[in-house]
Amino acid sequence: MNKKIVLSVKNISKSFSGxxxxxxxxxxxxxxEIHALMGENGAGKSTLIKVITGVYxxxxxxxxxxxxxxxxxxxxxxxENGISTVYxxxxxxxxxxxxxxxxxxxxxxxMGFINWxxxxxxxxxxxxxxxxxxxxxxxxxxCSIAIQQMIAIARAVDMRCKVLILDExxxxxxxxxxxxLFELMKHLKKEGVGIVFVTHFLDQVxxxxxKITVLRNGKFVGEYETDKLPRVQLVAKMMGKxxxxxxxxxxxxKEFSGKRIPxxxxxxxxxxxxxxxxxxxxxxxxVIGLTGLLGSGRSEMVRAxxxxxxxxxxxxxxxxxxxxxxxxxxxxxxxMGYLPEDRKRDGIIADLSVRExxxxxxxxxxxxxxxxxxxxxxxxxxxxxxxLKIKTESRETPIKYLSGGNQQKVIIGRWLxxxxxxLILDExxRGIDIGTKTEIQKLVLELAEKGKAVxxxxxxxxxxxxxxxxxVVLRDGGKVGEIESDDLTQDNIxxxxxxGEQEND
Amino acid sequence: MIEKVGNRKHCYKKITExxxxxxxxxxxxxxxxxxxxxxxxxxxxxxxGVLYGYTxxxxxxxxxxxxxxxxxTLVTAASGGQDISxxxxxxxAAAVCCQILSGGAVTTNTxxxxxxxxxxxxxxxxxxCGMFNGFLVARLHIQPMVATLIxxxxxxxxxxxxxxxxxxxxxVDNYKILGGYIGSCPVPxxxxxxxxxxxxxxxxxxxxxxxxxxxxxxxxxxxxRLVGLNSAMLKFLTYIICSLLAGVAGIVASSRIYxxxxxxxxxxxxxxxxxxxxxxxxxxxxxKFSLAGSVIGAITxxxxxxxxxxxxxxxxxxxVYKAIVVIVIVILQSPIFKKYAAGLVSKRAAEGIEGAN
Numbered sequence: 001m002n003k004k005i006v007l008s009v010k011n012i013s014k015s016f017s018g019x020x021x022x023x024x025x026x027x028x029x030x031x032x033e034i035h036a037l038m039g040e041n042g043a044g045k046s047t048l049i050k051v052i053t054g055v056y057x058x059x060x061x062x063x064x065x066x067x068x069x070x071x072x073x074x075x076x077x078x079x080e081n082g083i084s085t086v087y088x089x090x091x092x093x094x095x096x097x098x099x100x101x102x103x104x105x106x107x108x109x110x111m112g113f114i115n116w117x118x119x120x121x122x123x124x125x126x127x128x129x130x131x132x133x134x135x136x137x138x139x140x141x142x143c144s145i146a147i148q149q150m151i152a153i154a155r156a157v158d159m160r161c162k163v164l165i166l167d168e169x170x171x172x173x174x175x176x177x178x179x180x181l182f183e184l185m186k187h188l189k190k191e192g193v194g195i196v197f198v199t200h201f202l203d204q205v206x207x208x209x210x211k212i213t214v215l216r217n218g219k220f221v222g223e224y225e226t227d228k229l230p231r232v233q234l235v236a237k238m239m240g241k242x243x244x245x246x247x248x249x250x251x252x253x254k255e256f257s258g259k260r261i262p263x264x265x266x267x268x269x270x271x272x273x274x275x276x277x278x279x280x281x282x283x284x285x286x287v288i289g290l291t292g293l294l295g296s297g298r299s300e301m302v303r304a305x306x307x308x309x310x311x312x313x314x315x316x317x318x319x320x321x322x323x324x325x326x327x328x329x330x331x332x333x334x335x336m337g338y339l340p341e342d343r344k345r346d347g348i349i350a351d352l353s354v355r356e357x358x359x360x361x362x363x364x365x366x367x368x369x370x371x372x373x374x375x376x377x378x379x380x381x382x383x384x385x386x387x388l389k390i391k392t393e394s395r396e397t398p399i400k401y402l403s404g405g406n407q408q409k410v411i412i413g414r415w416l417x418x419x420x421x422x423l424i425l426d427e428x429x430r431g432i433d434i435g436t437k438t439e440i441q442k443l444v445l446e447l448a449e450k451g452k453a454v455x456x457x458x459x460x461x462x463x464x465x466x467x468x469x470x471x472v473v474l475r476d477g478g479k480v481g482e483i484e485s486d487d488l489t490q491d492n493i494x495x496x497x498x499x500g501e502q503e504n505d
Numbered sequence: 506m507i508e509k510v511g512n513r514k515h516c517y518k519k520i521t522e523x524x525x526x527x528x529x530x531x532x533x534x535x536x537x538x539x540x541x542x543x544x545x546x547x548x549x550x551x552x553x554g555v556l557y558g559y560t561x562x563x564x565x566x567x568x569x570x571x572x573x574x575x576x577x578t579l580v581t582a583a584s585g586g587q588d589i590s591x592x593x594x595x596x597x598a599a600a601v602c603c604q605i606l607s608g609g610a611v612t613t614n615t616x617x618x619x620x621x622x623x624x625x626x627x628x629x630x631x632x633x634c635g636m637f638n639g640f641l642v643a644r645l646h647i648q649p650m651v652a653t654l655i656x657x658x659x660x661x662x663x664x665x666x667x668x669x670x671x672x673x674x675x676x677v678d679n680y681k682i683l684g685g686y687i688g689s690c691p692v693p694x695x696x697x698x699x700x701x702x703x704x705x706x707x708x709x710x711x712x713x714x715x716x717x718x719x720x721x722x723x724x725x726x727x728x729x730r731l732v733g734l735n736s737a738m739l740k741f742l743t744y745i746i747c748s749l750l751a752g753v754a755g756i757v758a759s760s761r762i763y764x765x766x767x768x769x770x771x772x773x774x775x776x777x778x779x780x781x782x783x784x785x786x787x788x789x790x791x792x793k794f795s796l797a798g799s800v801i802g803a804i805t806x807x808x809x810x811x812x813x814x815x816x817x818x819x820x821x822x823x824x825v826y827k828a829i830v831v832i833v834i835v836i837l838q839s840p841i842f843k844k845y846a847a848g849l850v851s852k853r854a855a856e857g858i859e860g861a862n
Contacts, residue, residue, distance in 0.1 A: 308731060329733035340731055349725045351792050352717075360721060363714050364733035371714040414732070 004030045005066075006194040007052070007083070007163045012061035014051055021047040024061070025220045027213055029163060029194040034185060036205045036226070037198045039215035040238055040405075040433030045198050048215065049165055053085050054078040065162065084156030088168040088431075090148045092140055092155075099123035099136035102155050126158050130184055146177030150184055157188060164188065165196045168431060170204060182208050200431060202231055214238055235434060260286075263335075263422050263453040266305060268314035274300035276478035277314050282422065287444055287454045289468030291461065292497055297477040298457050299341050302424045306338045307331045319421070332365055337415035341426040341457070343404065347411045350400040354392050355381035357399045357410050362417045384413030389439070405436040412440070422453040429458055441467050461490055473497055527838045528786050528801040535808045535830070543815060556691045559811060567807030568695035569595070569754040572702045573774060574781035574799040576747030579706075583719045583743040584642055585791030586649025587779045593660020594634045594748050595755030595771030600664040602627040602756050603673040603765035612674040620679065624756060631752025632745055634660070639744030643737040657775070664767035674764045684761030695757050702753060703800060706746075710796070719743060723791035777806050784834060805834070 009027040013020070022044045029035050039045050050056045052063060054072025063070055065081050072078040075085070092101045099120045107114045108122070123136035132150045134143055140151065149169050156164055166185075170178045185195055185208055197209060205212060205226065212229060214221040214237045221237050229237075262281045270277035275297045282288050290298040303309045305316065307325035316323055318334045325331050328338070340346035349357055358381045363372055372380070381395045388409040392402055399407055408428060415423055425444065429437040444467050447454050458464050464471065470484040473496040481496045539546045539559065549558035573591050580588045605626055608617025616623075634656055641652035683694050710716040722729045722736040729736050751771070758770045783789055784805055785798025806827075813826050836842055 327733075327735065328731050329735070332733045338731060340728075345725075346728050346731055349721050349728055351724050352720060356717060356721075360717070360734075361732040363717065366714075368714045368718060371712065371717075 005064075006031050007196075008064045009048070009052065010062045010064075012048070012051055012058050012063070014047055014056060014058045020218050022051065022058075022218045025215065025218070026223075027220075028223075029196060031162075031194055032189050032192045033211060034189055034195045034197055034209045036209040036212045037196055037215070038205065038212055038234065038238055039221075040435060043215040043238070043433075044218040045215060046167070047218070049085065049167060049196070049198065052078070053083055053165065079159060079161070082160065082162035083165065084159060084161035084163070085165040085167060086149065086152045086156055086169055090145070090152050092148060092152055094141035095139070097137050097139055098127070098134055098143065098151055101140050101151055102126060102136075102158065106159075126154050130154050130157070130187065132184070144177070146173050146180060149173070150181065153181075153184060153188075157193065161193065163194045163196065165198070167198045168200070169197075170199055170201060178204065200433070202234065205234075206231065238434065262317075263319055264305060265317040265320075266314065267317075269304055269311050269316055270313045271300065271304045271309045272312050274309055274477065275304050278479040280472065280479065282453045282455065284421070284453050285448050285451045286470065287448045287456055287468045289464040289471040290455060290457045290474060291464060291471055291493060292474035296474040296497075297479075298474055299426050300477065301472075301474065301479070302338065302426060302455055302457070305331075306336055306424060308338065308340075329364060332361065332418065332420075335421035336424065337361070337418055337420035337422070338424040339408075339411055339415060339426060339428055341430075343407060343411065343431075348399050348407050351398055353396045354385065354390065354399050354402070354410055355395045358384055358413045358417060361414045365418060380417050384410075384416060387416075388413050388443075405432040408432055408440075409436070412443070420452065422455075423447060424455045424457075426457045427459065428456075429460070429463060437463065461493060465490065524786050524795055525798055525801065527843075528784055528798050528805070531784060531834045531837060532801055532805045532808065534834075535805055535812065539808070539812050539815075542812070551691060554689055554691060555686055555693070559815065561693065561696075563804065563808045563811045564696050564699075565693040566811065567804055568693075568699040569758050569771070570774060570777055570781060570803040570807055571699040571800055572750050572754040572757070573778040574785070574803040575702060575706050575796060576743075576750035577775075577778040577782050578785070578787055578794050578796055578799040579719060579743040580649070580747045581779075581782050581787060581789055582723045582791055582794035584649050584740045585723055585789075586642070587775075587782075587789065588638060588653045588744060588747045589650060589775045589779070590634065590638060590653040590656035590660055591747065591751040591754075591778060592771035592773065592775040593657050593664070594631055594751040595758060595774065596661050596664040596765075596767045597634065597667070598627040598631045598752035598755035599759035599765040599770045600667040600673070600767055601630045603675055603759060604667050606675050606677075606680065607673050610673075611671045612676060614676050616675075616677055616679070627756055628749060628752050631748045631755070634751075635745035635748025636741070638748065639741035642744060643740035661767055664765070664770075668765050668767055672764050672766050676763060680760055681763050682760070683757055684759070684763075695761070698753065698757050702750060703796070706750075707796060715742075716794075720793050724793070778803070780831065781806055784838070786838065 005028050007027075007029040009025065011024045011026065012022055013024055014022040025044065025048060027037070027048065037045050037048070047056065051058045052072070054074050054077050057073070063072070065083070070081050072081060072083070078085075093104065096104065102123050103119050108118045109115060120136045127134060127136065130150070132147065132154060134147050134151070140148060143151070153164065153166070169181060173181065182204075185197070189195060197205070199205060209226050211223060212226055212234065213223045214234070216238065224234075260283045263284050264280070264282040266278060266280045268277040268279060278301060280301075290301060292298050300309065304311045307328050307330060310326055316325065323330075323334060325334070331338070349360065352360070355377055359372055359377045362380065366372065378395065384390070385392065385395065390402075390409045390413065391406050399410055402410065412428065428440050432440070441463060444454055444456055456464060456467055465488065468488075470482065471488060471493060472479055473481040473483065473493060475497060483492055483496060536546070543559070546559050549556055549561060551557065577587060577591065580586070602623045605618050605623040606616050606620065607613040610617070638653050638656060641647045641655070642649050683698065685694060686692075687694055718734055718739050721732075721734060722739045726736045754774075755770060759765050779789070781802035782799050784802030785795060785800070787794050787798055809827060809830055810823065813823055818826055
């Protein structure tokens, strides 16, 4: 056996109540290697990771760490065996300091008391070694998401892990933060840590990974050297089909040509502390994109329009009439719908069924005293499960058991059911496989064709360029520009986003 | 053969995964223990024109608890916390009702004011208590246990103030109906009160979207707001319903003893009500709920209390035995134990397959 291999997984199978989530999957990781684990939603990436880290028991197969066969029953046991995981959602305590988070559960003690001095000292060392610029005594909640993520990694590394699993660590980071994270990963790689990197971003895979393992429908597709596998090939392997369906969407974007009838007109609308007053008109039948770096105020802008954050300045006209929106329900009654950015926190109602999740917005509009009948609910749910091709065992399955992409589709279905005149989609494609992304993009264009106004927010410029006919650029919590028709190029947008530095000079 | 074992396993899963399965099993165990101990447990006879028997006694004595547990279920589901002031609110409602009926006197042989006015006043005061709790929880975001602790401690004092520190007696036959019998009807009135409450709340939930709204707010408040629900308003509403039901229970309890005993009406009943909600398979941190489960839970607790009394356990020692039984029941319903039991069954099924081969 190759001495350099730190983790090898052989023939792992796992099924959940009859459905196979993994069937004879192989995976091997070498010392000092960054290994991407790729696959669409439902390919079995998360399941594989949970099997490796002992969250799930596997049905068949073997897991080796180095030469030793192991069987993890819990994440703690996996940690003792040298496998640490950092999840997309950070599992640290925001109300504790950085140092406390680094040492929680394994505090150095002196005579039974926690040795705070030593903790802070050691933390400083760890942070310095990994080039993380933060003070050990700072509260974690005050750190940016990126720093929090790095602290989670630092904690894992300090526990002498041989294998570090990063489950979509970059999905909530902006470009600069991702760079910092990559530096850290490369640093760890030099020290001989094997890193498993799960991500949806192809660019990132090609930037840092040595090898790629692709899964599809719970099956092992193959292991490849990154520089010998062209991107197109990788995408094809993940999707298991030709690329036509992806490239199709190009050219579908039509210039917005109809008569410009504004649906939303904001004049100096703003919300103290989140979005500076802005002016914006959104027309019927138009897809307008909001772009900018993370934290630039994209979400905050739509939240102010929708009434999720009650606007404290300016005027808002909907369909030509001036309105004051105090709560989302009023916006909904005016014909708006809002798919929030954080699906888990603001979108799904985890324990409720797919059916209830679909009808809830419609029910809220109708009011408490006019409940939808069982038949109406079932019809509505069936319609959108079919229309959006939602993969779910049944209409009554709790939404929490669905994959991320399907959860997102349920929420889209929830809003389509209310037949909104203006639909806000905040990062509808984040953390979603390419197939579903394409479907969502097509849907957006269809909505616009039917005369609805759509606002589309995405971190992926390319995707926005394909769907939007006009783009609003934001920076530091304010609107800085609008780009449309022929000027709408990646180059122009980048320049507008970056524009601030030139002004400052 | 394999198919048969598989079927059996499937069947077992289907039954055990029903939400009401465990609560019913617990009730069954308690009742079974009773039948073994007292063979004529289920015997119902008619003495002096009214029904007698252990089962009737359990339902009769458990009426207040059933009424309280309904309100507690809604509060728990919406706010992920419990209203521990219900016992005290019962005392306040009873005090208001009796004081108005007696016209301020310590004891009375005739109604000084119409009964309906006294009852409506008691309900109004209960609703005010609920609004106070609801305001603290829904508007000021105070933890439910802490918010309702205020009325839990102050409530009985307020009741004492209302009755001027005395026990107000209403020695009028009409007042005893609610806690006794209607005319020559052999079934105790409190049972009707409990059934009516359950039916009314059930109908309200079935004919409005209130149930769905409450579950939604209890599971994810932030998402609920974005789909247009007013979570503060809904929480507020559940606290009002809960206190109103406590008021109903308080009047029933007061009618039983035709007096307002501020110190003893509903004493420690809030804990039993919370327990009933938990035994009914409802999660105390909010979200999905089952009214039927809570009713079964309430009956289980009352059956247990009655059993222990029947076994001549003194009132002082009662909590000890109750605690032991509660521990067993709670363990039976814990997810870890359920998993373990399911594991045993599938193992047995697997052995069955091997044996067949």
